[in-house]
Amino acid sequence: MTAALRTLERADLPFVHGLFNDPEVVRYWFVEPTYSLAAMEDRYSQRIHDESERRFVIDDAGRRCGIVELVNIDVRHRHCEFQIIVAPDAQGNGYAGIATRSVLRYAFAILNMHKVYLLVDNANAAAIHVYEKAGFRSEGVLREEYFADGAYQDVTRMAIFQRDFLAD
Template sequence: MNIRPLAKQDLPHIYQQKNSRSVMALWFEEPFNSLDELTILYDRHVLDQSERRFVIEDDNQFVGVVELIDINTIHRHCEIQIIIDTKFQGQGLAQKGLRAGIEYAFSVLNLHKIYLYVDVENPAAIHIYQKFGFQEEGRLKKHYFAEGRYHDSLMMGLFANEFYQEK
């Protein structure tokens, strides 16, 4: 398993992932309407220094993405997101991709903290995040609307010194 920067040729894979209502509900987002829309967003954000998007590959196959967004170089924090294609779930690739994203944020970008939002009804993801040392920082009640209803979300955070202490 390795990660590499997202490239334009990866967009059909992203489009397929992001057009799954069940997958996007976990990210509290609407599916994209078209590949053209996704291409426009890619072109608009490719040079944005407040974001880093990586493809997770295994045996040269597209497995998913890990994203660092809202990178703040003054306060040295960012949000992390990860999506693993359903056919690759349950193989430990989410943990490997998450670890790679965390290590990039802390060791390359020199960030102090990484945070994320997760649906309180997603215990599998919460368990993975806790294994890496993410701790609950708060509960946001009815914060996201997905799949026809409002969802509570946990905000979880991880500090660089705590991540490296656990190794």
């Protein structure tokens, strides 16, 4: 496997559009699967120079396998939020772990973040396993934080510090 991260480009938007319109994919992102490609293109154009986020495609020899993002980048407090989607047809191949470690290296070594955090649905055991393996630790449970699948969902906030990631 030769998976690497590369910057999200306009040409990747149809792929991202497919992910965000798959109910099984976005269920763990707590959003409705109703994004139009035109709206996604408009949003891309509006945010292309936004320094508070970085978006990458997980690429394996030209095959798009998912996306990984650092959002809400706060340069004063040196923290940001991590988000990832591995395409359903690429799951189970180790892409999540590779992409998570790669983007953490970027966050800590390039952006000099102090802390990277995430929110994960407590029912998403596979994701929690990947995050723990990468060094994320639970900071607490946010009870009934998101409404999805007809019910409120509990989520866990997890985080990793620069010092801990770089010590490994």
